[in-house]
Amino acid sequence: MTNDILLDIQNLVVKFPVFGGVLLRRVGEVEAVKGISFQLRQGETLGLVGESGCGKTTVGRAIVNILRAMSYRVEINGRILYRSASGDVDLLPLTRNQMRPYRADIQMVFQDPYSSLNPRKTVDQIVGEPLRIHTKLSRAERAERVRWLLEKVGLSARHVNRYPHEFSGGQRQRIGIARALATNPKIVIADEPVSALDVSIQAQVINLMQDLQEEFGLSYIFIAHDLSVVRHISNRIAVMSWGNIVEIGPAEQIYQHPQHQYSKTLLAAAPRPDPAFNRRRRGRSLS
Amino acid sequence: MNQLLSIRGLRTYFYTESGVAKAVDGVDLDIAEGEVLGLVGESGSGKSVTALSILRLIPDPPGRIVAGEVLFNGRDLLKLSWEDIRKIRGNDISMVFQEPMTSLNPVFTIGMQVMEVILAHEDVSREEAYRRAVDILTEVGIPDAANRMNQYPHHFSGGQRQRVMIAIALVLNPSLLIADEPTTALDVTIQAQILDLMLEMKERRKGASILLITHNLAVVAETCDRVAVMYGGKIQEIASIDALFDTPFHPYTHGLLGSIPSVDGTKARRLTVIPGSVPDIYRLPVGCKFVTRCPYAFEPCPDIEPPLIEDAPGHWVRCHLYPNGGKPAVGREPAAVGSHRVPVAPSIDDTLADQAND
Numbered sequence: 001m002t003n004d005i006l007l008d009i010q011n012l013v014v015k016f017p018v019f020g021g022v023l024l025r026r027v028g029e030v031e032a033v034k035g036i037s038f039q040l041r042q043g044e045t046l047g048l049v050g051e052s053g054c055g056k057t058t059v060g061r062a063i064v065n066i067l068r069a070m071s072y073r074v075e076i077n078g079r080i081l082y083r084s085a086s087g088d089v090d091l092l093p094l095t096r097n098q099m100r101p102y103r104a105d106i107q108m109v110f111q112d113p114y115s116s117l118n119p120r121k122t123v124d125q126i127v128g129e130p131l132r133i134h135t136k137l138s139r140a141e142r143a144e145r146v147r148w149l150l151e152k153v154g155l156s157a158r159h160v161n162r163y164p165h166e167f168s169g170g171q172r173q174r175i176g177i178a179r180a181l182a183t184n185p186k187i188v189i190a191d192e193p194v195s196a197l198d199v200s201i202q203a204q205v206i207n208l209m210q211d212l213q214e215e216f217g218l219s220y221i222f223i224a225h226d227l228s229v230v231r232h233i234s235n236r237i238a239v240m241s242w243g244n245i246v247e248i249g250p251a252e253q254i255y256q257h258p259q260h261q262y263s264k265t266l267l268a269a270a271p272r273p274d275p276a277f278n279r280r281r282r283g284r285s286l287s
Numbered sequence: 288m289n290q291l292l293s294i295r296g297l298r299t300y301f302y303t304e305s306g307v308a309k310a311v312d313g314v315d316l317d318i319a320e321g322e323v324l325g326l327v328g329e330s331g332s333g334k335s336v337t338a339l340s341i342l343r344l345i346p347d348p349p350g351r352i353v354a355g356e357v358l359f360n361g362r363d364l365l366k367l368s369w370e371d372i373r374k375i376r377g378n379d380i381s382m383v384f385q386e387p388m389t390s391l392n393p394v395f396t397i398g399m400q401v402m403e404v405i406l407a408h409e410d411v412s413r414e415e416a417y418r419r420a421v422d423i424l425t426e427v428g429i430p431d432a433a434n435r436m437n438q439y440p441h442h443f444s445g446g447q448r449q450r451v452m453i454a455i456a457l458v459l460n461p462s463l464l465i466a467d468e469p470t471t472a473l474d475v476t477i478q479a480q481i482l483d484l485m486l487e488m489k490e491r492r493k494g495a496s497i498l499l500i501t502h503n504l505a506v507v508a509e510t511c512d513r514v515a516v517m518y519g520g521k522i523q524e525i526a527s528i529d530a531l532f533d534t535p536f537h538p539y540t541h542g543l544l545g546s547i548p549s550v551d552g553t554k555a556r557r558l559t560v561i562p563g564s565v566p567d568i569y570r571l572p573v574g575c576k577f578v579t580r581c582p583y584a585f586e587p588c589p590d591i592e593p594p595l596i597e598d599a600p601g602h603w604v605r606c607h608l609y610p611n612g613g614k615p616a617v618g619r620e621p622a623a624v625g626s627h628r629v630p631v632a633p634s635i636d637d638t639l640a641d642q643a644n645d
Binding site: 198255272273 | 329330474475476478479482502503504505506507508509528529532542543544545546547548549550557558559560561562564565
């Protein structure tokens with residue numbers, strides 16, 4: 001990890017309009033993200049934690065610039081500065097076409113390994129699609145790279161012609177990761193990548209993500225609600241509540257000496273796999 | 288301690304086009320009066336089917352309880368008539384489900400849904416039922432309960448809906464509450480509140496027991512007295528929570544505990560993982576169900592199912608490494624177990640390839 005800043009989010013505000021009445025006029029708005037700023041450094045994992053509705057997913061989607069495509073007349077302000085190889089660029093005002101070259105650098109891994117893969121496409125097509133769009137590789141070269149990627153994520157290259165339904169949840173998440181890595185991205189935004197998986201499979205996917213980070217020098221924005229998973233994988237953590245970052249800092253510091261009341265509440269609520277600790281805690285709360 | 292519920296040799300199978308799924312295949316389990324028992328397992332381990340079988344809520348077809356008995360106060364629930372089992376449901380044994388969004392009926396008021404349980408089971412006036420519904424909603428922490436009786440489920444938040452579900456489950460003071468993943472859909476702060484509420488309600492009803500079904504070992508550590516670990520339709524280990532977390536006996540339990548990242552304490556760079564994935568329910572191994580993923584597997588494991596034995600007082604385990612004099616036979620390094628053991632577990636890639644080849 002270095003101190004080179006890769007992504008500099010400045011005062012990001014996202015407002016979703018609310019339509020109502022017979023004519024579906026704009027009757028109000030929901031401010032999902034209320035002016036947040038943070039930086040992502042080269043090679044680090046930044047954990048974004050908070051409860052449902054705190055705006056963490058919206059932040060991730062704003063960075064890859066897909067909010068306008070997802071939501072009608074959404075209002076986004078602020079700056080998302082990306083230090084690309086060809087100079088700094090603010091991603092926010094870019095059009096679909098202007099954004100395309102940067103999409104190869106910033107990829108996403110989604111929560112639900114069932115709905116995030118097209119059931120009518122083979123693994124070869126799913127993992128190869130970003131290559132078809134973003135690179136000039138020939139068909140044979142693409143097939144070669146897909147096989148290499150599958151082996152990197154712990155699947156067999158013999159699986160290329162299979163469809164998503166032929167895989168388990170954990171294997172599907174590996175396919176999603178292979179797809180995200182296809183274009184050699186600098187940044188991977190992972191939105192709850194393990195919360196739909198069983199405990200034993202979660203650990204496999206977390207280890208895989210850490211290994212890939214080391215091998216390819218990736219920077220992660222890891223969005224999750226599970227505090228123990230976030231602590232395990234993150235270098236720094238931002239705690240979000242009601243559209244604001246209430247606290248940001250090194251993982252150890254946030255977990256051992258949380259400053260903000262909300263971080264304290266959140267950590268105190270997290271269940272621990274330690275019966276003796278829980279008894280001490282309960283004993284305290286009774287007295 | 289008196290046993291409230293005893294499950295003996297329970298087998299629940301599902302007959303489908305793909306074959307027979309032995310979801311629960313010989314489960315023995317006791318729940319004592321006043322205890323909180325955790326039933327832990329990953330998806331497909333059979334924990335929910337076990338719970339549904341107790342109240343005979345298995346959809347038939349395709350499911351059928353093919354063997355076993357469920358003794359409750361000396362009566363076998365599996366032999367009761369439909370009329371009699373309906374009297375048990377809600378009255379003596381009740382259930383809280385995972386989805387607070389879908390387990391309430393969206394077109395009836397909350398008040399109606401709480402009152403329905405009372406009116407269905409007891410011969411009381413509507414006024415009496417109304418009064419008790421308001422009382423129980425107040426008790427589970429719904430503010431201004433009298434006014435909220437007339438509201439619909441969509442007026443309530445996820446946590447509040449789960450409080451309403453608990454109110455419905457406890458309004459008739461059942462002696463056993465079965466909670467199937469009651470907090471999985473909730474945020475951590477709400478999860479803590481709901482778990483506290485469940486324990487508090489139990490304390491106020493002396494002698495009431497809870498069967499808590501979850502995949503989350505941390506939730507078990509927070510709430511339970513004893514834990515049963517399920518895998519492949521069988522109980523693999525039963526112990527007090529202290530014994531299970533301090534000295535897990537079964538290699539699967541050991542692996543599960545290693546898979547959880549910790550919120551505090553020392554942070555390991557890598558999590559220990561259980562290789563491979565849960566075996567196909569239609570093609571479970573003949574011997575030990577965990578053999579395909581076990582780093583300790585040796586010669587008898589693939590062919591002979593080990594019995595569930597009590598190796599230390601109150602600590603039961605189903606594994607060929609036992610009896611071992613009441614000591615855990617699994618440690619940090621599989622090699623420490625003994626060189627005579629020949630590993631038979633395939634590597635992760637083999638397992639994946641096998642599944643793909645099937």
